[in-house]
Each structure stands twice: as structure tokens, then as C-alpha cells.
Amino acid sequence: MKIAFLTDQYVTDDKNEGGVGNYLAKMGAALSKHGHHVEVFALVNHPHNTTIVNGITIHSIKKPDSILFKVLKRLILYLFSQEAYENINTIIYSYILNKAFEKRDKNIKFDIVQSTNYPQTGFFVKRKQGRKHYLRLSTSRLLFDKASFKKIKLSQKITEKIDLHCIRKADHSYSPSQFLSDYFEKKYALDISVVRPPAILYIDPAKKIPFNLPKRYLVHFGILGFRKGTDLVAEALEKAWKSNPDLKMVWVGRYSQDIGTPIHEKLEDTKERLIWIDHQPSSQLYKIVSDSIASVLPSRADNLPNTVIESLLLGVPVIGFSNASIDELVIAGKNGELVPSNDTDALAIAMIQAWDENKDWLNGNMTHLPVFDEMQAEQAVKNFLELESQ
Structure with a gap:
């Protein structure tokens, strides 16, 4: 199958410690190893380029940094707030990603496109016959920000509303954990599947590290x-x-x-x-x-x-x-x-x-x-591809 992932982070970017990026590297590698064609559309801070890593085609889509965009940012910050800017920024980034994806889809004709709700990269993804849109839930702003002692602001409430909109218009939505799935089910009466990620390390541990550590820690x-x-x-x-x-x-x-x-x-x-x-x-x-x-x-x-x-x-x-x-x-x-x-x-x-x-x-x-049997690469790939039947 031909599968596309829309994301704002990936392990080849300059900020590669994010959970979403690490998950995509592992799931992408597992899908590719099992014979599927995988392409990632990732927002980055460096110029556009396309590379192939572990059998995965990665399209790096540069975030906008034109003078007009910077002026618009300052205007929004002046008239509203940082939070309002972040909400608008998310929509802009989603549009840029979707535009690049749809252009590529005309030639590839993907079977599945997966977006995330961190941020809402699938906001502009349209339903298309023969193509499924999966949405992977990575967070709930209201739930996670509360755990971070952040004051819940209007922007977070709006973001969660956008999440709900994206969930309802996707063909299928899933979470890696029962914890987050239960949250959306109890709070919003949404049926969120649970699909575990592949439990693999896409890179081996280094043999040495460039600094001294205690013998035991x-x-x-x-x-x-x-x-x-x-x-x-x-x-x-x-x-x-x-x-x-x-x-x-x-x-x-x-x-x-x-x-x-x-x-x-x-x-x-x-x-x-x-x-x-x-x-x-x-x-x-x-x-x-x-x-x-x-x-x-x-x-x-x-x-x-x-x-x-x-x-x-x-x-x-x-x-x-x-x-x-x-x-x-x-x-x-x-x-x-x-x-x-x-x-x-x-x-x-x-x-x-x-x-x-x-x-x-x-x-x-x-x-x-037993949970790690479900997370073996072959089984994780099977569960992902069979999401529609769950």
C-alpha cells in the first residue's frame, strides 16, 4: 500500500526529540520493511528537500518565513495574543502541508494518509474515494496542559474544538494508549480505536559517549x-x-x-x-x-x-x-x-x-x-492497516 504521513516533526529535523517524530520513524520503517511505500511530509525550518531514510521518502516542507508572513505575525500578536497566533499558525501550517501532499497525491495516488492532532495537520485533508484518512491522537490540550500546571486559556479550548472537528471528519481516529482513548470517549462520546506503535529501535545504541558518567546511576x-x-x-x-x-x-x-x-x-x-x-x-x-x-x-x-x-x-x-x-x-x-x-x-x-x-x-x-507481542513490528503494521475494520 501507499501511505503518507503529515507531520510538523520528524527525526531528521533540527528538533528531533518529539514523540510524534520518533513514532513516525518507527512506524514508517516497519511499514517500509514489510513492503509498503511510505512518504512523510514534514514541516521544517530548513529549505525544501526530499531524502530517503530507511526506505522512507521524506519531503521536508519549509515553514513560511517571508517578510509578509513576519509582518502578519507581528500584526496578530499586536491585535490579539501569542495563543491566537499559535492557533492561526497551526491552520497555516496545515494548509501548506496539505497543498504539498495533494500535489504529490496526483501522481502517487496514496491509499492512506495519516495526520496528527499535534498539531492538526489534517485540517484541510479532504475525503477522497479510494483513499482513507487516519488521524492519530497524540494529546488533549485540556488534559495535558492541566497536568503541566498551565492555565487553561481560550486558545486551548479552541484547539480542542479543532481537534474534535478533525476527528469527526477523518475516516478513522486512533490513539496509541487506552488512557487517551478513554478520555475522548468519556468526555466527548467519541469512539477512538487503540493501535499500539511498533516496539522497535530504529537506530542502535552508540558504543561510546563523549562524556564521563558514574559507574552506576x-x-x-x-x-x-x-x-x-x-x-x-x-x-x-x-x-x-x-x-x-x-x-x-x-x-x-x-x-x-x-x-x-x-x-x-x-x-x-x-x-x-x-x-x-x-x-x-x-x-x-x-x-x-x-x-x-x-x-x-x-x-x-x-x-x-x-x-x-x-x-x-x-x-x-x-x-x-x-x-x-x-x-x-x-x-x-x-x-x-x-x-x-x-x-x-x-x-x-x-x-x-x-x-x-x-x-x-x-x-x-x-x-x-503480552502488550509487546501486540507491538511487534509485523503485528503493529497489521493493526494499523486493519484500522478500518476495528
Whole structure:
């Protein structure tokens, strides 16, 4: 089959740490490996170009930066707000993506086009006989922004309304997690399928990393911020140090914009015990994670996070909260530990137990879970292609 993906991020872009981009790289590689023709239309900050990576044709569509566009941006910001600009910007980007896709579709005649709701890349995708439009739900602004302690503004409410419009006009909509699917079903009475992503690593861990790390450490990685529970990891870490002052931890990733002062800078006496490393290429990140004792990934709200999947694929158990879709990947005592949401005392205890190697799931003794059978590349591809029958 011929499949197109519309996205504002991909792993070849200059900001490649996004969950959507990483998912598309894995799903695209799995589809291509199983004989399907895959093309990605991605908005980027560099000039237009077309490349082929892992059998996937990637059309990099440059974001507008003309003088007229910059003047329009300033006018919108002056008359309205940053949030209003972002809403309008999303629609403009969606139009640009769809224009490039439709031009290509005249020659290729795609069987499936998949858009995302982060942002709403399928806003202008039209129904066409012989072509299916799938929409992948990556977020709910109202749900996720609340978990990030952001004040819910009119712009977020408008964005969620646009999401609902896009869901209803797509042929089929799905979420990687039951957590997000249940949210849209309960709040909006929408039937959202659950299609798991392929559990694969599209690149091997590096053999070496260009900096020194402790011999033993716990790791927290990805986007660092409130929704991902970085502040709670810091709080639990301070509690764990009271009884285990030699416990060491490595954080890898960029801070989300709403954080303000980086959280690790607020902790006292952390130079030797807590090491922060900025965003790394996937191969180096995988090396750092694979060398750790366990990953600490206590998201407040999430959507089957890539960080958890990648950690488990690298043979590293996960400590997280017993909700937010992490419990769809981790079973306490089998491949990690789950503690009640926002309970930093329990999180600290779990970190101490991992550090002291006081759990059966450590040192490569994790139990294989059935959910990962569903996420094997061949099965994930089959589930994606059979979305229409679900």
C-alpha cells in the first residue's frame, strides 16, 4: 500500500526529540520493511528537500518565513495574543502541508494518509474515494496542559474544538494508549480505536559517549517538565538522598518552556550526584539509558510514552506512576515498579530499592509482557492497516 504521513516533526529535523517524530520513524520503517511505500511530509525550518531514510521518502516542507508572513505575525500578536497566533499558525501550517501532499497525491495516488492532532495537520485533508484518512491522537490540550500546571486559556479550548472537528471528519481516529482513548470517549462520546506503535529501535545504541558518567546511576530522560514529572523526580531524589546519599542520577533532555529555572539547578549539592545532559542524538541517548540501573519516568499524563517503550526495549526496567498509560506497559514487580500518582515518598522508596538492587526485575530479569507481542513490528503494521475494520 501507499501511505503518507503529515507531520510538523520528524527525526531528521533540527528538533528531533518529539514523540510524534520518533513514532513516525518507527512506524514508517516497519511499514517500509514489510513492503509498503511510505512518504512523510514534514514541516521544517530548513529549505525544501526530499531524502530517503530507511526506505522512507521524506519531503521536508519549509515553514513560511517571508517578510509578509513576519509582518502578519507581528500584526496578530499586536491585535490579539501569542495563543491566537499559535492557533492561526497551526491552520497555516496545515494548509501548506496539505497543498504539498495533494500535489504529490496526483501522481502517487496514496491509499492512506495519516495526520496528527499535534498539531492538526489534517485540517484541510479532504475525503477522497479510494483513499482513507487516519488521524492519530497524540494529546488533549485540556488534559495535558492541566497536568503541566498551565492555565487553561481560550486558545486551548479552541484547539480542542479543532481537534474534535478533525476527528469527526477523518475516516478513522486512533490513539496509541487506552488512557487517551478513554478520555475522548468519556468526555466527548467519541469512539477512538487503540493501535499500539511498533516496539522497535530504529537506530542502535552508540558504543561510546563523549562524556564521563558514574559507574552506576538511575536515569530520567525525554522532555523535562511538569507533565513528565521532572519536579516530582527531584523531590523524590532529595528524599532518597537522606538515606542513600551515594545514589546517583543522570537526566537527559531539554526542559519544556513552562519550567522557568531548570529544576536541577534548584537542588543543593547535586554536582556529583545529579548530572544533567542536554538533548542527545538517539544513538547516544540509547547508550546512556542502556547503561543505567533503571529509568524513572513518572508522567502525570502521557500517551504510551516513547521513553518507557525505549527503556524496556533496551532491557532497562521502568519506575513510574500507576496511571497515565505507563501502567499499559509496566506491571509492578514484572518489568519495573508502579507507585501512586504524585506520591514522592513511594517514588523515593522505589528509587532506593532499585539502587540497592532489592528487586527481582533488576539486572535483566524483567518479565516479557503480552502488550509487546501486540507491538511487534509485523503485528503493529497489521493493526494499523486493519484500522478500518476495528
